[in-house]
């Protein structure tokens with residue numbers, strides 16, 4: 001299947017903030033309810049060890065993704081850690097709510113662009129479900145920025161550019177209808193836009209399907225890595241971890 005970089009509503013600068021937040025809240029709820037990232041905890045632990053810090057700088061955090069579950073598991077398996085949640089368009093309602101429930105999480109209130117992370121933010125850089133949002137030259141900037149700043153980067157994607165990936169996204173509207181009452185923060189408007197005017201199930205289906213076609217393959221990422229100056233001084237581990245019918249694709253980059 002060829003990679004097609006069609007538009008996602010979430011990426012449009014004019015897209016209403018409230019709708020973007022509802023969509024990233026949905027992703028947060030799915031990641032939490034299905035504990036999607038349970039198999040990649042060892043990758044995060046390895047990334048922390050390689051970065052010689054216990055600080056995680058999460059880029060493109062959206063509504064916080066899987067961090068609630070990941071952080072509570074890390075607490076058991078790794079111990080003390082700090083997670084700074086950042087985004088170009090931070091979903092402050094959800095991020096603040098997560099941070100208020102955990103002493104391990106903090107929210108960066110300003111906008112942080114994953115392509116050019118401020119130098120004062122030191123720690124393991126993570127990106128969940130967001131690499132496909134970037135064009136090839138932007139992915140190259142993310143990798144170059146990591147190498148230039150001598151940082152460690154861990155990237156995770158759960159979409160798959162395959163027939164199986166397309167079929168699994170087809171269930172998204174049903175999942176949306178089933179889990180919406182459990183999504184926090186509670187909002188009557190979210191219920192209206194799901195059950196009375198089903199705009200949210202449509203937006204989630206659209207962005208989900210586009211994400212599938214935007215997902216990078218290992219081969220495409222290796223071609224981008226070749227263009228990064230100094231990439232030969234880094235280890236670029238790429239692989240998959242499975243959980244039931246699902247999978248998490250990962251890339252871990254750290255200095256040799």
Ligand SMILES: C[S@@+](CC[C@H](N)C(=O)[O-])C[C@H]1O[C@@H](n2cnc3c(N)ncnc32)[C@H](O)[C@@H]1O
Pocket residue numbers: 010011024027028031059060061062063064065066086087088089090112113114115127128129130133
């Ligand atoms: C699909 S959401 C993923 C959210 C979250 N990481 C999760 O797992 O649920 C993609 C996020 O990427 C953010 N984003 C898009 N372009 C960005 C950029 N250049 N820098 C930082 N974040 C960006 C969007 O605001 C959105 O919150």
